[in-house]
Amino acid sequence: MTQEHATPDAPQVTVRGEGRLDVDPELARFWVTVSARGADRSATLADLTRRNTQVLDLIKAQGAAVEKLETGSFSISPELTRKGRGERVHAYRGRVRVTVELSDFTVLGELVTRLADLDLTSVDGPWWELRPASPAYAEARRLAVEEAVQRARAYAEALGTTLASLLELSDAGPDQLPMPRRAAFAGAAVAYSAEGVGDAAPLDLEPQRQTVTADVVARFTMRPPAL
Structure with missing residues (x-):
């Protein structure tokens, strides 16, 4: 597309608009890692399968509260120990991450x-997120456009004139999706194993607000000012 050039009869103004929102998260994501270890491969695998089933059943029991449940990785491997001139299997270790x-x-x-x-x-998380199609992104873009128009009008008013038409509106860059935020105390309070937990009271987890930003560049023509 051929860019229109400014002329004395159609002066132009180019501005940048920024939109920023702080909103409540929509999703909480965390990892669950199930482990098993034993001298017999089949028994270790059976323990791992049983514990993995317990985890999945407990999560699925939450019903509609669960947005996504995925098995990320599975492994079972021998632990070797050197004895004499060769190596022997000392134990088997298995792990599933959900x-x-x-x-x-x-x-x-x-x-x-x-x-x-x-x-x-063990449990690791949570990370707080917005859905990819969250209305917050559209609202941030609307605020960015609104600010661009206000800035352009302010420039035009400073010259004693008004805006005439919009020539171009484009993103200044990709929308900045908020990075998943981990609870500030997650490393100490949430990422731990069952050993020694007992009948612990439920953790009090406070959602962290998410920051969404949008940037646009807008180009307008103005009515010729009387300078």
């Missing part, structure tokens, strides 16, 4: 506590 996303934060604290109370099970 990713969980919740949309109902009222069940989050109790769920992660109950999961961490299971044998050889």
